[in-house]
Amino acid sequence: MSFVRVALDVPLRTLFDYRAADAVSDDVGRRALIPFGRKIVVGVIMELANTTDLPLTRIRSVLRIMRDVPPLPADVLSLLRFCSDYYHHPLGEVVMAALPTRLRRRHALKLPAVRRYRLTEHGLGIDPMALPGRATVQREILGRLRVSALGVDEQILRGLAPGIAPALKSMSAMGWIEAVVEAPDSSRAIPGLIPGPVLSAEQQQAVDSIRRESDRYLPWLLHGITGSGKTEIYLALIASLLARDRQILLLVPEINLTPQLEALLRARFPDTRLVALHSGLSERERLNNWLLAQNGTAGIVLGTRLAVFTPLPRLGMIIVDEEHDASFKQMEGLRYSARDIALVRAKTRKVPVILGSATPSLEIYHLAHGDRCRMATLTQRVNAVLPAIVCVATRGEKLIDGLSQTMLKALHENVGRKELSLVFINRRGYAPVLYCAACAWTASCQRCTAKLVLHLNDTRLRCHHCGFQEKIPAACPRCGNADLAPLGQGTQRVETALTRIFPDARILRIDRDSTRRKNAWNQMRDRIRDRDVDILVGTQMLSKGHDFPQLTLVGVINADSSLYSSDFRASERLFGGLTQVAGRAGRADLAGKVLIQTEFPAHPLYQSLCRHDYRGFAQTLLKEREQAALPPFAYLALLRAEAPKLETALAFLKRAADRGHSLAKHVTLYDPVPAIMPRLAGQERAQLMVQSRSRSALQVFLAAWLGILENHADRRVRWSLDVDPLDL
Numbered sequence: 001m002s003f004v005r006v007a008l009d010v011p012l013r014t015l016f017d018y019r020a021a022d023a024v025s026d027d028v029g030r031r032a033l034i035p036f037g038r039k040i041v042v043g044v045i046m047e048l049a050n051t052t053d054l055p056l057t058r059i060r061s062v063l064r065i066m067r068d069v070p071p072l073p074a075d076v077l078s079l080l081r082f083c084s085d086y087y088h089h090p091l092g093e094v095v096m097a098a099l100p101t102r103l104r105r106r107h108a109l110k111l112p113a114v115r116r117y118r119l120t121e122h123g124l125g126i127d128p129m130a131l132p133g134r135a136t137v138q139r140e141i142l143g144r145l146r147v148s149a150l151g152v153d154e155q156i157l158r159g160l161a162p163g164i165a166p167a168l169k170s171m172s173a174m175g176w177i178e179a180v181v182e183a184p185d186s187s188r189a190i191p192g193l194i195p196g197p198v199l200s201a202e203q204q205q206a207v208d209s210i211r212r213e214s215d216r217y218l219p220w221l222l223h224g225i226t227g228s229g230k231t232e233i234y235l236a237l238i239a240s241l242l243a244r245d246r247q248i249l250l251l252v253p254e255i256n257l258t259p260q261l262e263a264l265l266r267a268r269f270p271d272t273r274l275v276a277l278h279s280g281l282s283e284r285e286r287l288n289n290w291l292l293a294q295n296g297t298a299g300i301v302l303g304t305r306l307a308v309f310t311p312l313p314r315l316g317m318i319i320v321d322e323e324h325d326a327s328f329k330q331m332e333g334l335r336y337s338a339r340d341i342a343l344v345r346a347k348t349r350k351v352p353v354i355l356g357s358a359t360p361s362l363e364i365y366h367l368a369h370g371d372r373c374r375m376a377t378l379t380q381r382v383n384a385v386l387p388a389i390v391c392v393a394t395r396g397e398k399l400i401d402g403l404s405q406t407m408l409k410a411l412h413e414n415v416g417r418k419e420l421s422l423v424f425i426n427r428r429g430y431a432p433v434l435y436c437a438a439c440a441w442t443a444s445c446q447r448c449t450a451k452l453v454l455h456l457n458d459t460r461l462r463c464h465h466c467g468f469q470e471k472i473p474a475a476c477p478r479c480g481n482a483d484l485a486p487l488g489q490g491t492q493r494v495e496t497a498l499t500r501i502f503p504d505a506r507i508l509r510i511d512r513d514s515t516r517r518k519n520a521w522n523q524m525r526d527r528i529r530d531r532d533v534d535i536l537v538g539t540q541m542l543s544k545g546h547d548f549p550q551l552t553l554v555g556v557i558n559a560d561s562s563l564y565s566s567d568f569r570a571s572e573r574l575f576g577g578l579t580q581v582a583g584r585a586g587r588a589d590l591a592g593k594v595l596i597q598t599e600f601p602a603h604p605l606y607q608s609l610c611r612h613d614y615r616g617f618a619q620t621l622l623k624e625r626e627q628a629a630l631p632p633f634a635y636l637a638l639l640r641a642e643a644p645k646l647e648t649a650l651a652f653l654k655r656a657a658d659r660g661h662s663l664a665k666h667v668t669l670y671d672p673v674p675a676i677m678p679r680l681a682g683q684e685r686a687q688l689m690v691q692s693r694s695r696s697a698l699q700v701f702l703a704a705w706l707g708i709l710e711n712h713a714d715r716r717v718r719w720s721l722d723v724d725p726l727d728l
């Protein structure tokens with residue numbers, strides 16, 4: 001072979017041909033150093049070839065094939081190709097984005113050695129209890145190694161206690177222990193595990209039925225109400241896969257919000273190498289963890305959406321926790337859904353995929369009623385009952401900083417009982433609007449179609465969309481009135497009000513602002529655990545996966561705002577979000593109560609919520625979606641365009657629609673419209689919806705259409721295609 005086709009990080013829908021005399025078939029999936037224009041860049045070899053369409057005088061040579069790390073395996077390469085095809089995104093960008101940053105750079109890598117330690121014959125004969133009292137570290141190491149015949153990872157040992165490294169050194173010198181450099185696919189012992197609680201009958205049944213089918217591709221919806229113990233099901237499944245020497249990919253929406261899960265996994269599977277993969281890691285950590293996954297050392301990969309592309313030679317199962325969560329969808333660049341890609345990946349690898357949720361997305365819920373996806377249901381809470389959810393009608397009531405008398409009374413009683421309460425409001429800052437009563441001026445962002453949010457603790461107005469901020473004006477810039485009023489509530493305002501009303505209560509606000517400082521969130525969780533808090537005020541940060549056993553009252557304010565949104569998914573999201581928040585209440589032996597303030601207590605959404613009736617609500621929504629030909633009964637794509645002027649963006653979309661009509665078979669093109677938020681960060685945005693009852697018809701259309709659009713570029717317009725869009 002004398003040519004290679006290389007994926008490069010450029011926005012062009014093509015691979016690039018280079019001469020590479022020394023390339024062998026093993027090099028497919030490897031990085032290569034490439035001259036590109038006047039630069040030298042890293043690319044990934046996607047194919048070998050005997051011929052090229054380029055004139056031989058123009059073809060350049062690969063500078064070096066980088067053989068320092070193993071190539072991307074075939075299944076990952078084909079997954080990346082699938083992504084590029086399905087999302088109509090340039091292959092080179094897709095491939096390069098899937099690599100850890102360090103692998104995209106030119107410089108040589110220093111790779112970590114994976115070492116484990118085990119006891120020697122000599123070491124086996126030493127009784128840890130016979131060591132002198134002060135040799136605590138040595139005793140710890142001996143004790144740990146005694147229960148693992150094949151030895152323990154150096155990294156795991158290092159986590160045991162401070163001072164491990166010198167102890168390992170001296171114990172090696174004495175000949176008690178020895179280091180083995182691990183060959184990645186040497187056979188491993190069955191890893192140890194610390195048993196968890198005895199599963200409930202329902203949990204056991206779910207585990208059994210999934211286990212029975214664990215040798216083939218099969219999607220499972222694990223539909224379990226909040227607090228029903230879905231995590232224990234994951235752990236039981238993970239245990240049985242680890243025992244069979246398989247790797248598990250566990251995808252979660254946001255790791256930083258739920259460090260408990262990582263701690264739990266480490267505690268339960270002490271012998272298993274667990275690596276995390278998310279954007280909060282340093283480049284170095286991310287590379288190391290990725291390599292440990294790729295060479296098969298890591299038994300468990302716990303990651304956010306980007307981890308779905310990690311090479312995993314012994315993959316045995318994919319678990320997607322909180323599958324309904326919007327953060328599985330990347331909202332820019334390659335707009336992929338990691339949940340959907342997880343399904344594709346599981347299929348090519350012939351392994352089961354578990355999608356867990358208390359409020360499944362309608363797409364998955366619908367899928368689980370067909371024959372291509374199974375459903376396992378948990379209807380009971382473990383050792384607790386679901387909280388009572390009650391609506392508090394606020395129309396005509398006088399609210400104090402957004403809080404009704406009923407809410408205040410309930411908080412008062414709960415504080416009196418020394419139980420924890422949570423006031424949930426999905427807006428940070430003090431007030432969402434600053435208003436002049438004299439001339440009706442409101443503070444808005446110059447760059448977005450959005451109001452500026454008032455932040456009182458640093459006395460600034462901030463745009464939550466583009467980051468713009470400015471000082472709070474002393475008087476109305478339009479009429480000079482000095483009496484500007486905050487309208488509406490944010491977390492800071494509710495916190496201030498509660499501090500005034502309950503001067504003796506300990507109040508803690510949890511939102512992106514209060515947790516921005518490193519470690520702040522950890523310290524807050526410690527305070528909650530140590531029962532140093534009476535009332536929490538927080539945003540949806542608090543609604544995901546947290547278990548605060550002593551939380552018995554949840555109050556929700558300002559939920560109505562998304563009741564009548566123009567996004568067809570708004571009510572699905574609101575129902576899901578409120579179920580999650582409500583689900584924080586009463587998770588231990590104390591019964592929980594949830595109060596939802598609303599002007600529309602009779603609204604079907606709240607009615608279903610109070611009855612804990614996800615099923616009924618989902619069925620109603622599904623009927624509406626079917627009639628309106630919306631997902632999951634139809635497939636959508638959005639052509640998004642942005643330009644300095646709205647007319648430019650709309651005109652571009654209009655031309656795109658005109659060019660598309662003749663191609664559109666079984667596909668409907670709607671009229672271009674301004675985006676729900678037409679102006680963002682100084683750009684005007686518009687969109688064109690494409691819809692079809694057939695996924696493949698839509699795909700065929702998009703491919704042909706894009707070919708035409710790319711030949712008719714308009715320099716003033718930035719456009720992109722969003723397949724299966726989540727936010728309209």
Ligand code: ADP
Nearest residue numbers: 197198199200226227228229230231232382547
């Ligand atoms: P979910 O994710 O379904 O909302 P969790 O997995 O967080 O629920 O479990 C809720 C609580 O119940 C946790 O504190 C968990 O430790 C506990 N739990 C789960 N299963 C069992 C069990 N079989 N026995 C005792 N406690 C359990």
Ligand code: ZN
Nearest residue numbers: 436439476479
């Ligand atoms: Zn004014």
Ligand code: ZN
Nearest residue numbers: 445448463466
């Ligand atoms: Zn803005």
